[in-house]
Amino acid sequence: MNYKVVILDIDGTILPHGKTVSHATKDAIQQLKDKNMKVVIATGRAPYFSDSIIQETGVDSMVFFNGAYAYHEGKEIYKNAIEKNILKNVHLLSHDYQHPLTFLGGTSFKVTDLSHPFVIEAFRHDPWKPELAPSQFWLEHDIYQLFLHCELEEEIHYQAKVPELDFRRWSSTGSRTCDVNLSNSNKAVGLTKLLERLGIAPDEALAFGDGLNDIEMLSLVGMGVAMGSARKEVKEAANMVTLSAEEDGVRYGLERLGLI
The missing domain is CATH 3.40.50.1000 (HAD superfamily/HAD-like)
Structure with a gap:
């Protein structure tokens, strides 16, 4: 070919x-x-x-x-940014389960909890370091992707309640973070x-x-x-x-x- x-x-x-x-x-x-x-x-x-x-x-x-x-x-x-109503749903769920979220916009990224051990783990080898997300960050910016910081078995709650999103673990060996993107x-x-x-x-x-x-x-x-x-x-x-x-x-x- x-x-x-x-x-x-x-x-x-x-x-x-x-x-x-x-x-x-x-x-x-x-x-x-x-x-x-x-x-x-x-x-x-x-x-x-x-x-x-x-x-x-x-x-x-x-x-x-x-x-x-x-x-x-x-x-x-x-x-193709994630719609605000979908972001609202996952944001509310993450608050209920006390799981941090990283919001990734076109030019910057912010996280809801800088001190959470899963967040520290996720960024520990990277040259870039997250900043705390203002409460309106996800409303005021186009968000193209999220990182959900939780245990693998806890993903099921999000998959069931926010079917518009797709959750994929960073690795199969103990990673406590997954990429979150639109299912389509x-x-x-x-x-x-x-x-x-x-x-x-x-x-x-x-x-x-x-x-x-x-x-x-x-x-x-x-x-x-x-x-x-x-x-x-x-x-x-x-x-x-x-x-x-x-x-x-x-x-x-x-x-x-x-x-x-």
Whole structure:
């Protein structure tokens, strides 16, 4: 297949957890560009959590917030904020259960409880630190994503009472935080908007990912590649499995496919 675009997740894909993008991965991305291959980043991160990676890779087309926000060549082309009535419902529930929420807007993020241990845990390895959310923050700003800080078994209360939202754990190994997005919004939705702008069909695209939030993306494209560290469900959604991010799995996969 003559692929025209390579789509890359960040965490656990081009960025090993807790590390930096390797020289081998950056070189592979540059080789793609030298061959006039379009490179896109599709991440669950907010734009302001992605600046350093975007600068390192030189990518100018991105999908953020698990598909709720898309840029092409630095210009916004799509955004899908969570409706205020839905935010109100989840906010009231989180207050009742005493679970902190992080509200992620287009340019900033705020959290309802800075001292909660689950919040401290969620941001302890990050260079960015949250600020306390004013009571009207979620009303006064467009919110594209939430982080819900609670135990895995407590998610069920939210899923049952706020069906408009989708809850996906950061990891399967004890994480007390999950991404919260609109149920009808995922990476495939944002990427479809971006691919339309690029004039590229989904089956002409290749994507790499490792998380549950990558399943729709890997299913959308012509060649979905799961990282070696991915969970079983992610690998089942992919056409191929490569090595882990720590083993430069993106570069290895691109070499196996003959793209570099």
